[in-house]
Amino acid sequence: MRALNDLGRPVEGVLWMLATGLAFVGVNGIVRHLGTELPAAQAAFIRFGFGLAFLTPALWTMRGVRLPQGIWRLFLWRGVLHVTAVIFWFWAMARVPVAEMAAIGFLNPVIVLVIAGLLLGEGLGRGRVVSVLVALAGALVVLRPGLREISAGHLSQLAATVCFAVSYIFAKRLSGMAPPSVVVAVLSVTVSLGLAPVALWVWQPVSGVQLAWLAVVAGLATLGHYTMTRAFRAAPLAVTQPVTFLQILWATALGALVFGEAVDAFVILGGALIVAAVSLNTWAEARRGRIPPQPEP
Known part of the structure; x- marks a missing residue:
C-alpha cells in the first residue's frame, strides 16, 4: 500500500486521469449526439x-x-442492476444536458458511502457525514427543485446513479471471490444477455453510421477504464481525484459548443461541491488504506 506522503508519479497520474475524463466525456457526447433515434x-x-x-x-x-x-x-444480481442502470443512463443521456449528466453522475460514490455505512456495517463517521451532506448540497444546486422543473430525464439519471452504486457494492464483494478480469468480463456477458430481450422487443433499423458511433462509445468506455487504472497505479487517489472536476468543465464546453446548451453556472457550482465532497472522502479513505469508488461513466 502506498504511504500517504508517497505521491508516486503525480504528473503521470494527472495526465492519465485527464485522458480518462476526455474519454468519458466523449462517451457522453456521442450518446447525446445519437439522441432518441434508437x-x-x-x-x-x-x-x-x-x-x-x-x-x-x-x-x-x-x-x-x-x-x-x-x-x-451475485453475478446475476449485479447483471440485473447494471442492465437497469445502463437503460436509465442511455435514456437520460438523450434528454438531459451533458454537464448536468456529468454532475449527477458524480453522486455515485456518495451513494456507495451511504449504503456501505448503513447496510454493510462500515459506519458513517464525521468525515463521511460531512462528505454526504456537501454532495447533497451540490445535487440540490444542480437540480434546484422548486425553482425549475425536474424532468423525467433527471430522475432517470438519478435512478441510473443509484443502480450503478448498488452494482459497485456487488463488485466489491465479487472482487474478493474472483480475479478482476473475470468480474469485468462476466459483467459484460450478463449485461449483454440481459439487454438482448429488451433490445429485440423495441428493435429499430440501425444505420452503419449509428453502429460506427456505438463502436466508438464502446472503445472510449474501455479506454477510459484502462486509463483510470493507469492513473491509480501512477499516483494516489488524493492526487488524481480532484482532476475529475474537469469532466464537468469539458462537458459544459461540449454541451455549449456542439449541442447549443446554455452554460449553467449553478451546474458548475453544484458539480464542484459534489467533486469536493468525493475528494474529501477520498483523502479520508486513503488514510484508512481503502480505495473508494469512482463515478461510472
Missing part, C-alpha cells in the same frame, strides 16, 4: 456487444478459472 435498450445492447469484442482476451482466460459456489447468484 431506443435506449437497443443502443445499450449494441454498445455492450462491441464491448464484448474488446474483452474477448479476458473471456478466453476464464476457461481455466475455478469460481466458488454461490458466486453466480
